[in-house]
Amino acid sequence: MVPPLPPLHEDLMLDVFTHRALTQGVINDHTPHGNSDRLAQLGKSVLNTIVTFILFAERPMLSAEELKTKQEQILSNESMVAWLDAYNTELKRRVRGGRGALDNPEEARFLFNSYVGAVCLQDGLQAATNWVSKLVKPESQPPALVDDSQNNTLSMVPPLSPASAAASLPATPQTAGTSQTAPPPYYPTPPQASTIPSGVPQGTLALFNQTCHQRGIPVEWIASANGPQHDPRWEVKCKINDAERGFGLGRNQKIAKELAAYEAYLYMQSIGWTLPQPEPTA
Known part of the structure; x- marks a missing residue:
């Protein structure tokens, strides 16, 4: 059972669900997000940070290598496709100009990253964290950032x-014959x-x-x-x-x-x- 999909509004929803092949990378300067490519880049970074933060808080502590391995597993192409399939009726049916392309794991990842970026931009990082946390660890409470x-x-x-x-x-090193102090905090x-x-x-x-x-x-x-x-x-x-x-x-x-x-x-x-x-x- 996946958590409810955070709703999007106005231009954000339009750009998230318009396949990037239709926009051809054109940036709309009259919006705060520009286009879906920029949203996907923001969402990718936010998603990586949220998952890392969730794993970092696990006890007993994970080693750095275990953190990396688990993060890669959680953010694998298989996970992206599975999450999209869980939201099949809410996401896939809205995609314009590239519905069949979502069977491609790269396109699935791009759509999901775009949606995460849009949620973060519209509602803030905590809202994105609350949603992603319930996808990653449904049994746990989302971390409060x-x-x-x-x-x-x-x-x-x-x-x-x-x-x-x-x-x-x-401490600032001192040179013989001089008196140096550390810069003020x-x-x-x-x-x-x-x-x-x-x-x-x-x-x-x-x-x-x-x-x-x-x-x-x-x-x-x-x-x-x-x-x-x-x-x-x-x-x-x-x-x-x-x-x-x-x-x-x-x-x-x-x-x-x-x-x-x-x-x-x-x-x-x-x-x-x-x-x-x-x-x-x-």
Whole structure:
């Protein structure tokens, strides 16, 4: 028994169920999502993060290799096809221009990723987590990614006091004959009101930057704007060690950056804030 399919509205539903062969990759700048290709990319990243987070919370703990193996099993082509078959009357009958193509596992994966991306964009990451969790582990309660009782801050990391924040910073090496001190700890200013989706807590960007600063993790932000000047759509990518770990899309750069920071935060949290070792070169 699968959980109810989250409903979609307006342009999101149209783009999810219009086969990509009909759109030919054209981006609609008048929508927050652009097209189904972008939704699928967002959904793929969100889906990977949610499944990793669910497995990371399992007890007894799984090893890193077990995490990887179980994630691949859960997100296999067979799983995608099975989930689509379970929603057969609600999903397949709505697809325009490529209904038979859904028998192809790649097309099934693309449709499911697009739907996850649409749910996340429309209702927030927690809504997508609630749905996917019931598909992956129907007997368990979905993990709570946001704790509204704590002033909309992320529940997985407690706020740091000034003393503990300063103690967690790496010591700055001193050179003979000089007196150098560690840079002052970073304390974010209170978040201002914005139109960030309800599924993303305000202050995520500040908390993410603070945590990376304290742990010496380098972060690179890549921002770009598309569409008319009076109504642009901003895309922001968060790169850690030259690998994209977060992606955000919004009507202004701040919103897009908050979304990218939230996705990157959840990823780094799922791997324990450890930087992967570079792969050996031939």
